[in-house]
Amino acid sequence: MTVTKGLEGIVATTSSISSIIDGVLTYRGINIDDLAEHASFEEVAYLLWYGKLPNQSELDELIKKFGESAAVPAQVLDQIKLYPSKTNSMAALRTAVSSLALYDESANEMSQEANIKKAIKLQAQIPTIVAAFARIREGKEPVAPKSGVSIAYNFLYMLTGQEPDQVAVKALDQALVLHADHELNASTFAARVTVATLSDIYSGVTSAIGALKGPLHGGANEAVMVMLEEIGSFGNVESYINEKLANKEKIMGFGHRVYKNGDPRAKHLQKMSRELGKLTGNMELYEMSVKIEELVTGQKGLKPNVDFYSASVYTTLQIPRDLFTPIFAISRCTGWTAHILEQYENNRLIRPRAEYTGPVDQKVTPIAQR
Numbered sequence: 595m596t597v598t599k600g601l602e603g604i605v606a607t608t609s610s611i612s613s614i615i616d617g618v619l620t621y622r623g624i625n626i627d628d629l630a631e632h633a634s635f636e637e638v639a640y641l642l643w644y645g646k647l648p649n650q651s652e653l654d655e656l657i658k659k660f661g662e663s664a665a666v667p668a669q670v671l672d673q674i675k676l677y678p679s680k681t682n683s684m685a686a687l688r689t690a691v692s693s694l695a696l697y698d699e700s701a702n703e704m705s706q707e708a709n710i711k712k713a714i715k716l717q718a719q720i721p722t723i724v725a726a727f728a729r730i731r732e733g734k735e736p737v738a739p740k741s742g743v744s745i746a747y748n749f750l751y752m753l754t755g756q757e758p759d760q761v762a763v764k765a766l767d768q769a770l771v772l773h774a775d776h777e778l779n780a781s782t783f784a785a786r787v788t789v790a791t792l793s794d795i796y797s798g799v800t801s802a803i804g805a806l807k808g809p810l811h812g813g814a815n816e817a818v819m820v821m822l823e824e825i826g827s828f829g830n831v832e833s834y835i836n837e838k839l840a841n842k843e844k845i846m847g848f849g850h851r852v853y854k855n856g857d858p859r860a861k862h863l864q865k866m867s868r869e870l871g872k873l874t875g876n877m878e879l880y881e882m883s884v885k886i887e888e889l890v891t892g893q894k895g896l897k898p899n900v901d902f903y904s905a906s907v908y909t910t911l912q913i914p915r916d917l918f919t920p921i922f923a924i925s926r927c928t929g930w931t932a933h934i935l936e937q938y939e940n941n942r943l944i945r946p947r948a949e950y951t952g953p954v955d956q957k958v959t960p961i962a963q964r
């Protein structure tokens with residue numbers, strides 16, 4: 595048996611959803627740079643699910659469906675009110691998404707039609723859950739979702755209870771486009787493994803949220819912000835990073851399993867971070883981030899990944915640090931569900947092997963002698 599630790603380089607499935615070829619990321623064959631500049635998150639969701647960009651009436655219909663299904667069952671909101679006060683935001687999301695299945699009579703229906711409906715519903719409801727959790731823990735009532743607005747707009751509106759600023763909506767929308775899908779990343783793989791047993795879409799998305807939570811994956815965006823806060827000011831960057839590197843500690847938001855010459859999404863987030871910094875008159879987080887990049891790339895050759903500049907972007911948008919990874923989940927739900935639908939279409943159980951390295955020829959010792 596040949597063991598490939600972390601399955602590096604192993605091709606485990608075919609997929610026609612997104613590709614990473616020679617460092618270029620595409621969704622359904624369209625370069626991420628093109629999508630980041632010219633498509634909304636709703637257009638990207640349609641593209642990932644249906645394989646083509648929507649025309650105006652298809653887009654209007656999808657936005658209408660999002661509006662119609664964004665409210666979450668009152669029982670799920672009541673459960674969130676019972677979560678312990680210091681509940682981790684990704685644990686809250688994982689639990690609430692799992693609960694949604696209990697109130698959906700079609701949860702275990704397996705037709706393609708039922709599953710696409712559930713994908714749209716989950717996509718509409720996850721932002722509502724994240725915003726409701728953020729308010730409930732502050733003792734505030736959740737804000738009901740609006741219809742006919744974008745997911746970025748609705749999320750910021752439900753989070754603050756106020757009409758969001760257009761610049762913030764545009765920035766969040768672009769961040770959602772950039773995070774929507776990424777080939778066979780760990781959380782998508784977790785979703786595919788789960789549904790390949792012919793389990794339901796809610797189970798697949800719940801597994802994916804659990805996998806995204808970790809700091810080696812989606813949790814890195816929050817970890818980047820923890821680091822920026824620990825550093826505190828521009829003047830401390832050099833000594834902090836040099837010490838971490840000397841101690842062989844990882845710098846969050848750097849490195850990638852697939853990209854060795856840089857993550858194509860990072861430049862868009864860097865630009866956004868710079869522009870938002872200028873607009874708000876506070877460039878410090880951006881300047882600290884650029885200095886960190888200079889040091890880490892200079893000394894280790896490691897480039898920033900999608901999580902690095904999203905930390906300064908979301909902070910400048912006044913989003914609490916522990917909602918960064920849930921926002922990643924809001925976006926990646928499109929990719930997870932597109933992969934789940936693709937897995938169902940051509941399913942085979944995913945079940946690799948392990949090389950056994952434990953003891954052999956053991957016997958049961960009677961309990962009194964153990």
Ligand SMILES: CC(=O)SCCNC(=O)CCNC(=O)[C@H](O)C(C)(C)COP(=O)(O)OP(=O)(O)OC[C@H]1O[C@@H](n2cnc3c(N)ncnc32)[C@H](O)[C@@H]1OP(=O)(O)O
Nearest residue numbers: 809810811812814843844845846847848849850851899901
């Ligand atoms: C959306 C996303 O999921 S993007 C990734 C988000 N995660 C992070 O930003 C966390 C920090 N980065 C990492 O931990 C890794 O680069 C990963 C998890 C992204 C990729 O992991 P792998 O492909 O398994 O690479 P691995 O962790 O084996 O690293 C290879 C070498 O580079 C080093 N390295 C990798 N990333 C970093 C880092 N961020 N800081 C310092 N050194 C690093 C490792 O220490 C290792 O060095 P060694 O060979 O001397 O032991």
Ligand SMILES: O=C([O-])CC(=O)C(=O)O
Nearest residue numbers: 775776778779780851900
């Ligand atoms: O692909 C990966 O391994 C991680 C990643 O960048 C993502 O999920 O966006």
